[in-house]
Amino acid sequence: MITGKTNVFGIIGDPVEHSLSPGxxxxxxxxxxxxxxYVPFQVKAEHLEDAILGAQSLGVKGFNVTIPHKTEVINYLDYLDIAAGLIGAVNTIEFGKNGAVGHNTDGIGAVMAIEEVTPVKNKKVVILGAGGASRAIAFQLLxxxxxxxxxxxxxxxxxxELKTDLVEKLDHEVRVSGLDENLTQELSDTAILINTTPVGMYPNVDEKPVVTAEMMHPDxxxxxxxxxxxxxxxxxxxxxxxxxxxSGIKMLMYQGVEAFKIWTGIEPPVEIFQRALMNELDLDEI
Ligand SMILES: NC(=O)c1ccc[n+]([C@@H]2O[C@H](COP(=O)([O-])OP(=O)(O)OC[C@H]3O[C@@H](n4cnc5c(N)ncnc54)[C@H](OP(=O)(O)O)[C@@H]3O)[C@@H](O)[C@H]2O)c1
Incomplete structure (x- = not known):
């Protein structure tokens, strides 16, 4: 039951009606x-500042932030954590005594998903794509x-451009490639391949993947x-x-788990998030 003591969290974005985060x-x-x-709020770009100030006035405790506000929202926050500052994008806001603090749990969410299967430390990783998701994951991988x-x-x-930013901020060697023979060469000794392009996303499910089986190996x-x-x-x-x-659903799940920890200080059982996603997507397993 909602009472005068209930703490309000939410997600801001445009659109938000299909978000799996409230569940x-x-x-x-x-x-x-x-x-x-936790409530979804559709916020138009021109109302973003009002939404952040309004949330603070109303005593909202935290927001997730999704497309198209992840970068722009930084202008209206008081502090950023290390990952959000490096990445230059925020997907989680904590409203508290110190003002509005921006975090980015997308990169750590992807790393936690991969680490269910294999550690990333000291590995060779190829990321396909150089957009917003690639950026968050690349910084966190380093x-x-x-x-x-x-x-x-x-x-x-x-x-x-992403490489330049990574090298300048983290002083670590990074290489770039086109989607050509050079990529095939790079993949021959790659431990982890991460696709961050929308290739293959519904409704284009039959689109040819950027990397095919002959370019992969069993390890x-x-x-x-x-x-x-x-x-x-x-x-x-x-x-x-x-x-x-x-599957990408694991990144979505773990970015949520990390946001929950930031807001509540509690490490939630991952199974709760997993079951909620299975219910929403009507699946027997993920
Ligand atoms: N699982 C999760 O939790 C999660 C979180 C965030 C995003 N995502 C998914 O990740 C995908 C990317 O999101 P984003 O925000 O990073 O997008 P973005 O900023 O638009 O970047 C898209 C990247 O994909 C490349 N690309 C687009 N179409 C391509 C094609 N036909 N062939 C080869 N490369 C292509 C682009 O290359 P160019 O530079 O050449 O244009 C760009 O590097 C989306 O499908 C999104 O749903 C999933």
Whole structure:
């Protein structure tokens, strides 16, 4: 029951009606007996500042932030944590005594998903794509001890811009590649491949994956951050190659788990988030 003591959390974005986050967080609040509620708020770009100031006036405790506000919202926050400052994007806000603090749990969410299967420290990783998700994951991979990082992108200059930023901020070598023979060469000794391009995302589920089975090997771990469908064309190619595959739904789950920890200080059982996603997506397992 909602009372005068109930703490309000939410997600701001445009659109937000298909977000899976309310289901995850409300399930966790309920199962852990917490007097909290999580609400989706559709916020137009021109109302973003009002939304942040208004949330603080209303005593909202925390927000997730999704497209298109992850970068712009920084202008209205008081502090950023290390990851959010490096990445230059925020997906979680904590409203408290010290003002509005921005965090980024996307990168750590992806790393936690991969680490269900294999540690990332000292590994060689290839990321396909150089957009917002690639940026969050690339910074976190280097913070988590990845040794050898390659950013492969259709537009090589964009991969070069991300590389420059990574090298300047973290002083770690990074290589770039096009989606060409050089990528095939790089993949031959790659431990972890992460797709951050939208290739294969619904409704374009039959689009040819950027990397096919002949370019993979059985010791490779393949993570597609696209989660609609759960089994993308790239993950089918990973099966053909005998490689291990990780669905993008795990990144979504763990970014939520990390946001929950930031807001409540409680490490929630991952199974609660997993079950909530399975219920929402009507699946027997994820
Ligand atoms: N699982 C999760 O929790 C999670 C979280 C965030 C995002 N995502 C998913 O990740 C995907 C990317 O999101 P984003 O925000 O990073 O997007 P973004 O900033 O638009 O970046 C997209 C990247 O994909 C590349 N790309 C686009 N179409 C391509 C194609 N047909 N062939 C090859 N490369 C192509 C782009 O290359 P160019 O530079 O050449 O244009 C760019 O590097 C989306 O599908 C999103 O749903 C999942």
């Amino acid at each position: 995850m967080h409300n399930a966790a609040f309920k199962e852990l007996g917490m007097d909290n509620i 913070l988590s001890g990845v040794d050898n990082l390659v950013i492969a992108n259709r537009t090589v200059e964009k991969a070069g 490779m771990v393949v993570n597609d951050i696209v989660y609609n469908p759960l089994k993308t064309g790239l993950l089918n190619e990973a099966d053909k190659a005998g490689a291990k595959s990780i």
